[in-house]
Amino acid sequence: MEYEAAVKGRLKLKGTANKDIQKKLKKKNKEKAKNDGESSKTKEQNETPQSYKQPVVKTKAQLKFEQMKEEQQKKRILEKASKTHKQRVEEFNRHLDSLTEHFDIPKVSPGNLNATALKVNQPTELKESELKEITNPLRFPDYFGVRNLFRLKDLFDAKVHYGHKDGTLHPNMKPYIFGSRLGHIIFDLDKTTELLQDALNFTAHIAYKGGIILFVSHYPQHTLTVENAAKEAGEYAHAREWDFHLLTNSEKIYKGVTRLPDLIIMVSTLNPQMQEHTAVRDAAKMCIPTIGIVDSNSNPNLITYPVPGNDDSPTAVQLYCNLFRDAILLGKSKKSEIPSS
């Protein structure tokens, strides 16, 4: 009575195979069987239980993958078992000992107190035992004593403070100028000394590390001065006409593998046409640091360590050449004094 309204038949659940669908499949299979010539009933019976389960058959690739997995696992286990923990620790310690002390925090112990940066010129006064602890000149503010090479008065006497006239003043040079005396630009020698000391310090460190230093100047009056300074320092100079492709396409010009300079010292950053020397831009392109004497009509922006000062007077140029030559020689001399670790 109550059950008359009930829906008879199997539950029509989503996702599972349904008799209706099976009926459709049946029909399809029957058609297929007629075409293929096989009995459809037997296939149906096999399919229905299987459609509930995942396919058990694995492909060739899957089988191989599992094989490789097992092999790798065996290998790993063997590797881990090869060394004991003690052996590994010992090896690691050996590796650490072989690393440089460059990244260490400087050690200050009673043993090397007299060797720390309390004095400027130290290496000659150290004992051999302490020498080993101090291996890196970069830790000291003035390892080569470059600050003692010149005084402000030397700059004044060499006429370094004279710039060109007001009209040719480059706006980027304004921070370095003391003032203008009746139209003539005068450099602030306090700033010049500071910047020159930085430049000389950098030069000395590069020379210490064995870098190639190139003196560049296209001022015909100073060619001899610059070339002599480079000769005495044992480094290189290019005081003649600058070929555009010298730095950027050097291998083609020299027809072979070339090593570019590690530092370029520009005694004058202008060429005879009063334009910025190509070397300034090319060095920045080739990631070569530059030190440049920038006069009041030059642009100091692209130069890594600009030194504002007069680049026209022979006395000034002679002074610069002497200072850089001395800085290079200082750097090289310290190289032979201390054995590298």
Place this chain on the structure above:
Amino acid sequence: MASSRLERIGSIYTRVRGLLRSGAMKQEDKPIWYDVYEAFPPKIEPFHGRKVPDIAVRNILYPEDIIRAKFYERYGSSGQISLTNKYPTPCQNFLDKYREMEKDYADENELFEAVVKVLQEEKSMFSSNEQQSRDTSMASMFTSVNKEISQKSKINIANVLSEK
């Protein structure tokens, strides 16, 4: 080995640092200057388009410039002055005298005239030779040198020729 030739983007340091961080440049290929730059960076980073503060360039003037202006207005310039000659120039002499006599006079113009008088008296007292040796113009340097040479050598060409 990788490198970056873009000089207008960043500085050489930022570019090399970027290459090292990204792994494009290996640590063994690190340039020599990199560690030195990190230890001693420049006071101002070398960026291409760096803007510089627009500081006004001041005029260098001294209180003595007024006196110098008056002096040159009246007597004009004595020509090019040799910077290597250590003797004081006529203008400098004037200034020194002016400073000495400043306390006695109140009015500037009076003081100026008084100094002029005093110096003219002193000038007449000096002999001509000494005056020339203290001459600071460029031209005088050459004439004095010529004189020295002629005084030292004392060779009379006529005598030399007559000996023969």
